[in-house]
Amino acid sequence: MLSGISRRSRALRGHVFPKPLPNSxxxxxxxxxxxxxxxxxxxxxxxxxxxxEVAAKAAAKIADTGAPTIFDKIIAKEIPSTIxxxxxxxxxxxxxxxxxxxxxxxxxxxRDGLTQLGKAEVRHAEVLGHLLFAAxxxxxxxxxxxxxxxxxxxxxxxxxSVYHLHLHxxxxxxxxxxxx
Amino acid sequence: MLSGISRRSRALRGHVFPKPLPNSxxxxxxxxxxxxxxxxxxxxxxxxxxxxEVAAKAAAKIADTGAPTIFDKIIAKEIPSTIxxxxxxxxxxxxxxxxxxxxxxxxxxxRDGLTQLGKAEVRHAEVLGHLLFAAxxxxxxxxxxxxxxxxxxxxxxxxxSVYHLHLHxxxxxxxxxxxx
Numbered sequence: 306m307l308s309g310i311s312r313r314s315r316a317l318r319g320h321v322f323p324k325p326l327p328n329s330x331x332x333x334x335x336x337x338x339x340x341x342x343x344x345x346x347x348x349x350x351x352x353x354x355x356x357x358e359v360a361a362k363a364a365a366k367i368a369d370t371g372a373p374t375i376f377d378k379i380i381a382k383e384i385p386s387t388i389x390x391x392x393x394x395x396x397x398x399x400x401x402x403x404x405x406x407x408x409x410x411x412x413x414x415x416r417d418g419l420t421q422l423g424k425a426e427v428r429h430a431e432v433l434g435h436l437l438f439a440a441x442x443x444x445x446x447x448x449x450x451x452x453x454x455x456x457x458x459x460x461x462x463x464x465x466s467v468y469h470l471h472l473h474x475x476x477x478x479x480x481x482x483x484x485x
Numbered sequence: 486m487l488s489g490i491s492r493r494s495r496a497l498r499g500h501v502f503p504k505p506l507p508n509s510x511x512x513x514x515x516x517x518x519x520x521x522x523x524x525x526x527x528x529x530x531x532x533x534x535x536x537x538e539v540a541a542k543a544a545a546k547i548a549d550t551g552a553p554t555i556f557d558k559i560i561a562k563e564i565p566s567t568i569x570x571x572x573x574x575x576x577x578x579x580x581x582x583x584x585x586x587x588x589x590x591x592x593x594x595x596r597d598g599l600t601q602l603g604k605a606e607v608r609h610a611e612v613l614g615h616l617l618f619a620a621x622x623x624x625x626x627x628x629x630x631x632x633x634x635x636x637x638x639x640x641x642x643x644x645x646s647v648y649h650l651h652l653h654x655x656x657x658x659x660x661x662x663x664x665x
Contacts, residue, residue: 434611434615437605437610438613441602454639458660462658462660479642480529480638484634484653485662
């Protein structure tokens with residue numbers, strides 16, 4: 306886990322250092338659809354270009370196939386991540402392309418059809434509540450409980466890039482309005 | 486409820502027309518704290534100025550008093566709002582300062598201590614799940630279920646301006662990254 310000091314200095318430099326994915330000798334990344342391995346920074350950044358929208362739409366098509374996502378590898382701990390909270394239902398880890406000094410992704414460990422919030426059914430209400438409560442626990446652990454934003458992207462127009470429901474928890478800086 | 490056509494033409498003109506609050510002859514607005522009647526467009530817009538941060542901090546102080554918010558008047562239907570979804574636990578209505586062609590606010594009808602997500606306790610998990618599921622229902626009703634973003638602001642750094650937990654559901658345009 307990154308220390309508060311290193312996170313702060315990284316934010317002050319105004320850019321981020323995504324952790325490298327492990328090389329293919331240890332994990333067969335070829336089995337994951339290429340669009341899911343594309344760094345999010347190339348998608349939906351500021352004014353979304355035609356190319357970015359095409360990429361997001363491609364990811365959406367993969368979603369409908371029920372294909373595994375990079376989150377399956379993170380849950381299985383086959384790809385390293387910096388986990389900040391975990392219980393029997395959810396996992397929370399640092400975003401590899403943080404958009405704020407603190408930027409955590411919270412996911413259900415079992416996708417159960419929840420490729421995105423728009424697929425939620427009544428039976429999912431319990432895990433949805435658990436995810437939001439976990440977001441609050443994460444904010445407490447990260448020392449941002451007095452100032453944080455939770456964001457859920459659904460579909461290409463909202464810049465969703467991984468089709469496994471996830472909540473972004475952002476904080477540690479003044480967030481702006483509108484939210485994207 | 487606004488028709489799709491009127492919403493679209495409003496969006497094309499590139500600016501919004503907040504609905505006026507009712508005048509004081511029908512509702513005693515003087516009983517609400519002044520900070521809660523301040524239009525949100527003056528707070529946390531793009532780069533947050535010192536003044537904006539002061540205003541947000543003032544609203545946060547009112548929250549801790551347990552004072553009523555403008556949402557109490559909306560729930561009681563003492564202030565008109567354009568309701569798009571309602572059940573026994575939640576109410577969803579159009580934001581008076583929309584940041585997208587579709588911008589709905591979803592709130593619990595009973596605040597029960599949830600001035601903000603950061604105050605959530607284990608007992609709130611059920612209503613949190615209901616709120617997120619209601620956000621999905623709202624997206625379906627509004628025709629944006631394939632592309633929408635849910636945002637929860639917590640505290641002045643996230644531009645929270647009403648201290649009654651609420652989810653923003655935004656869609657109808659390409660949303661950007663980062664989310665504010």
